[in-house]
Amino acid sequence: MSSNSSTSHRSLELYTFSENHFEKHHLKNLDELESILGSDKKYWLNVHKSNQEGVFLDVCAYFDLHPVALDDIDNTEQRPKLEDFDNFILIVSKMLYTKSNIDQLEIEQISIAFNKNVVITFQENEYDIFDPIRTRLENPNGKMRKYGTDYFVYTLLDAILDQYYVILELISDQTEKLEDDIINDLKKVHLADIYKQRKSLQEIKKIIWPTRELVSAWRKSDSPFITKRSAPFINDVYESAVEIIENLEMQRESITTLVEIFMTNISLKQNEVMKTLTIIATIFIPLTFIAGVYGMNFEYMPELNWKYGYLSSWIFFLVVSLMMMYYFKRKRWF
Known part of the structure; x- marks a missing residue:
């Protein structure tokens, strides 16, 4: 040493x-x-x-x-x-x-x-x-x-x-x-x-x-x-x-x-988001269709001159939306 x-x-x-x-x-x-x-x-x-x-x-x-x-x-x-x-x-x-x-x-x-x-x-x-x-x-x-x-x-x-x-x-x-x-x-x-x-x-x-x-x-x-x-x-x-x-x-x-x-x-969360967006989009499809029909510029559309046309269209929109939401709920989509 x-x-x-x-x-x-x-x-x-x-x-x-x-x-x-x-x-x-x-x-x-x-x-x-x-x-x-x-x-x-x-x-x-x-x-x-x-x-x-x-x-x-x-x-x-x-x-x-x-x-x-x-x-x-x-x-x-x-x-x-x-x-x-x-x-x-x-x-x-x-x-x-x-x-x-x-x-x-x-x-x-x-x-x-x-x-x-x-x-x-x-x-x-x-x-x-x-x-x-x-x-x-x-x-x-x-x-x-x-x-x-x-x-x-x-x-x-x-x-x-x-x-x-x-x-x-x-x-x-x-x-x-x-x-x-x-x-x-x-x-x-x-x-x-x-x-x-x-x-x-x-x-x-x-x-x-x-x-x-x-x-x-x-x-x-x-x-x-x-x-x-x-x-x-x-x-x-x-x-x-x-x-x-x-x-x-x-x-x-x-x-x-x-x-x-x-x-x-993560996938489940994304699916939940996509399902929510799909439901919202699905509800708005018929509403968009109806709004699109009455948004056309034809001269002879009798409903356009109806006194309660505007109010009736909103009631129709709400009824369609609620019916679709009820249907989705019954199917347990949300």
């Missing part, structure tokens, strides 16, 4: 733990690790990039991570995957969260490098979903202190996948609300709202499918940093990934159904 330059203390958060030991450190620079790291304990170094552009490079150089690993960590457009190196295993995953509502869905890459006694998590921002893990780590009777680093990494992955459930539940709730609005008050809903839901599901699909492949690669790995003891736990993560995919497909079907309901309701 080589020496390194100073970094912001906000960027480096170190947890030292074993079955009978727990400490938390906020490091000002990586050189402080020399007096802390040893072989008898386990370590979790949580690195926030924040505004420190070189902090990932510094940490990778300090722990002698492969240059390919650094490229994977620094490139935030990576698909979730697992890479097996000689001195570390690297897992690239995606963390989903929302700070306000589902419309502001945040997708952040989080990379996890680990070996027998060190776990390093690389995050873009300080916000994360690992507070429950920090709390569990303080418990001296929990598995996290007794088991190896592979179990600790399992808890990180499990927390990431649990958040997928939370996001999918939020999307499901919003989908149900959209469905209610479409049925009860179509004016509240725009097609863009539905497609926004679909886009969120597509983003999650891009993440969860390779995540399942990642976990599958873990199950098949023969790395010395992965023990048989962690097999049941990683199987649990794999099953969670499969369940999320099934949930995702159900949500996509719901969105498709929602689009169909929306378009059907």
Whole structure:
């Protein structure tokens, strides 16, 4: 492990733990690790990039991570995957969260490098979903202190996948609300709202499918940093990934159904408008015909000189209109 330059203390958060030991450190620079790291304990170094552009490079150089690993960590457009190196295993995953509502869905890459006694998590921002893990780590009777680093990494992955459930539940709730609005008050809903839901599901699909492949690669790995003891736990993560995919497909079907309901309701509304216009036009057809007849400029039209001709024509118009409306009502056209 080589020496390194100073970094912001906000960027480096170190947890030292074993079955009978727990400490938390906020490091000002990586050189402080020399007096802390040893072989008898386990370590979790949580690195926030924040505004420190070189902090990932510094940490990778300090722990002698492969240059390919650094490229994977620094490139935030990576698909979730697992890479097996000689001195570390690297897992690239995606963390989903929302700070306000589902419309502001945040997708952040989080990379996890680990070996027998060190776990390093690389995050873009300080916000994360690992507070429950920090709390569990303080418990001296929990598995996290007794088991190896592979179990600790399992808890990180499990927390990431649990958040997928939370996001999918939020999307499901919003989908149900959209469905209610479409049925009860179509004016509240725009097609863009539905497609926004679909886009969120597509983003999650891009993440969860390779995540399942990642976990599958873990199950098949023969790395010395992965023990048989962690097999049941990683199987649990794999099953969670499969369940999320099934949930995702159900949500996509719901969105498709929602689009169909929306378009059907729009068509029904248009049909209602067209029916109303057709009824009005139909009522005015005989009236227009009568008005047209008496609007002709023939010289011999005796009704034109009749004293009550004008009044009679209005009475006739009203009678015809009411009779037609009564007929349409009987036919339940409106």
